[in-house]
Amino acid sequence: MTPKKLRCDTCGKETDQLRRDVVDQGYNALNKTPLWNCETCYEKKRAQRQEPPR
Ligand SMILES: [Zn+2]
Numbered sequence: 001m002t003p004k005k006l007r008c009d010t011c012g013k014e015t016d017q018l019r020r021d022v023v024d025q026g027y028n029a030l031n032k033t034p035l036w037n038c039e040t041c042y043e044k045k046r047a048q049r050q051e052p053p054r
Contacts, residue, residue: 006018006036007036008036008037008038008041009021009035009036009037010035010037010038010041010045011038011040011041013038013040015038015039017038017039018036018037018038019036019037019038019039019042020034020035020036020037021034021035021036021037021042021045
């Protein structure tokens with residue numbers, strides 16, 4: 001079996017492990033295509049989300 005290569009939807013990097021981005025959980029989540037992020041992008045987005053706007 002060949003290992004399945006996964007690709008980050010944000011930076012395009014190939015990685016063994018991806019995390020599904022569930023940013024908009026709660027609103028319009030059902031209409032959105034889930035984004036798959038590598039560990040780096042996932043953490044980056046999570047950090048941004050935790051910052052207060054402005
Ligand atoms: Zn990435």
